Amino acid sequence: MALIVQKFGGSSVANAERIFNVARIITEKYRQGNSMVVVVSAQGDTTDDFIDKAAEINPNPSKREMDVLLSAGEQISMSLLAMAIEKLGYPVVSLTGWQAGFLTDSSHGIARIRRVNTERVELELGKKNIVIVAGFQGLNRYDDITTLGRGGSDTSAVALAASLKADVCQIYTDVDGVYTADPRLVKNARKLDEITYDEMLELASLGAQVLHNRSVEMAKKYNVNLEVLSSMERKPGTIVKEVVKVEKMLIKGVAKDSNIARFSILGVPDKPGVAFKIFSTLAAKKIDVDIILQSIGRDGTKDISFTVSNSNEQAALEVCNQMKEVMGALSVACDENVSKVSVVGAGMQSNPGVAAKMFEALAEANINIQMISTSEIKISVLIEKKDANKAVEAIHDAFAI
Ligand code: ADP
Ligand code: ASP
Ligand code: MG
Numbered sequence: 001m002a003l004i005v006q007k008f009g010g011s012s013v014a015n016a017e018r019i020f021n022v023a024r025i026i027t028e029k030y031r032q033g034n035s036m037v038v039v040v041s042a043q044g045d046t047t048d049d050f051i052d053k054a055a056e057i058n059p060n061p062s063k064r065e066m067d068v069l070l071s072a073g074e075q076i077s078m079s080l081l082a083m084a085i086e087k088l089g090y091p092v093v094s095l096t097g098w099q100a101g102f103l104t105d106s107s108h109g110i111a112r113i114r115r116v117n118t119e120r121v122e123l124e125l126g127k128k129n130i131v132i133v134a135g136f137q138g139l140n141r142y143d144d145i146t147t148l149g150r151g152g153s154d155t156s157a158v159a160l161a162a163s164l165k166a167d168v169c170q171i172y173t174d175v176d177g178v179y180t181a182d183p184r185l186v187k188n189a190r191k192l193d194e195i196t197y198d199e200m201l202e203l204a205s206l207g208a209q210v211l212h213n214r215s216v217e218m219a220k221k222y223n224v225n226l227e228v229l230s231s232m233e234r235k236p237g238t239i240v241k242e243v244v245k246v247e248k249m250l251i252k253g254v255a256k257d258s259n260i261a262r263f264s265i266l267g268v269p270d271k272p273g274v275a276f277k278i279f280s281t282l283a284a285k286k287i288d289v290d291i292i293l294q295s296i297g298r299d300g301t302k303d304i305s306f307t308v309s310n311s312n313e314q315a316a317l318e319v320c321n322q323m324k325e326v327m328g329a330l331s332v333a334c335d336e337n338v339s340k341v342s343v344v345g346a347g348m349q350s351n352p353g354v355a356a357k358m359f360e361a362l363a364e365a366n367i368n369i370q371m372i373s374t375s376e377i378k379i380s381v382l383i384e385k386k387d388a389n390k391a392v393e394a395i396h397d398a399f400a401i
């Protein structure tokens with residue numbers, strides 16, 4: 001008998017038939033004597049629809065009110081799933097994120113979980129109830145509703161699994177595991193039986209939306225047994241774990257992220273302290289910067305470029321304009337028409353051929369590279385957005401993973 005945390009994504013609970021399918025997956029495990037805690041996302045495109053609805057009323061709503069609205073999606077799912085389980089004749093209770101004890105910081109729209117007070121969930125488990133919890137939501141210390149960022153229900157599930165010391169956390173979705181590339185983009189993508197936390201974290205952070213990157217971060221930190229599997233087909237999925245048996249394959253996957261923008265501050269003075277000033281100002285505003293490129297100085301000036309996620313675009317533009325004034329730079333450019341494509345796999349730096357192979361694949365596909373960044377576990381390139389899908393396929397083919 002085990003304590004199992006399961007999470008079902010939006011497509012898995014999109015309609016009545018799928019909700020009953022999910023209810024059967026849960027009750028089958030319950031019948032075998034397991035304690036069941038289940039996190040749900042909003043149905044289908046509900047969250048996107050809510051965002052459109054808000055825009056009809058106010059194109060610039062406060063983040064607080066956005067969170068009030070978006071958190072409603074998960075509450076619809078949790079009650080409908082609980083009703084389906086009732087109908088099947090099992091004891092069940094649904095809880096909002098706050099009833100389930102999710103306390104977060106105050107960064108509306110991208111809140112981080114500070115703590116999960118699990119008393120209520122444990123009380124319900126003690127009463128032999130199946131516990132359904134709304135994902136993606138919590139309360140800050142002022143008792144205001146917060147949400148965890150798009151895809152955040154995965155993180156709710158892992159946080160609950162860690163706090164409850166669950167035996168396993170199963171993330172059910174619309175694909176049957178983690179693939180070497182998005183299976184919807186690359187037809188030769190291959191399902192992985194296992195992947196390490198670090199590799200999964202890179203894939204997730206680089207745009208593979210199958211798991212929220214913070215959920216992987218948390219799973220690694222608290223050593224949560226994580227499995228990604230299909231709610232539509234009954235078969236084993238992908239296990240995310242610490243150590244994976246050594247495989248010959250070096251490259252684990254290819255990911256793309258099109259929700260980014262590139263900024264360039266052109267003609268900044270070529271003297272010490274310039275990069276420090278720009279990036280410390282960005283950091284003070286909590287703007288995460290990804291790839292950075294600085295040109296070699298010429299005629300006393302240089303150019304500095306960097307990428308940020310779309311959500312930080314406006315804030316980054318303000319910083320760039322401010323820096324231009326302060327430093328007397330020539331101009332600021334912003335390009336939204338870019339994507340980042342990355343290869344991920346352990347031991348990248350000790351294999352110099354990997355970068356060459358990736359660049360060769362892009363050259364053969366006639367795709368121009370704008371920026372490059374490497375780490376021991378990944379190589380990323382910035383390219384034009386229109387080339388992104390072609391690049392993912394070309395790189396995936398080149399490595400034959
Ligand atoms: P859910 O609603 O269940 O949370 P998501 O849409 O957030 O599901 O994530 C699942 C999707 O992630 C898949 O439909 C797939 O298109 C996409 N995806 C991107 N990269 C990968 C990958 N490497 N492996 C599997 N799925 C991926
Ligand atoms: N419903 C939220 C979203 O669409 C959270 C999630 O699905 O994980 O982003
Ligand atoms: Mg998701």
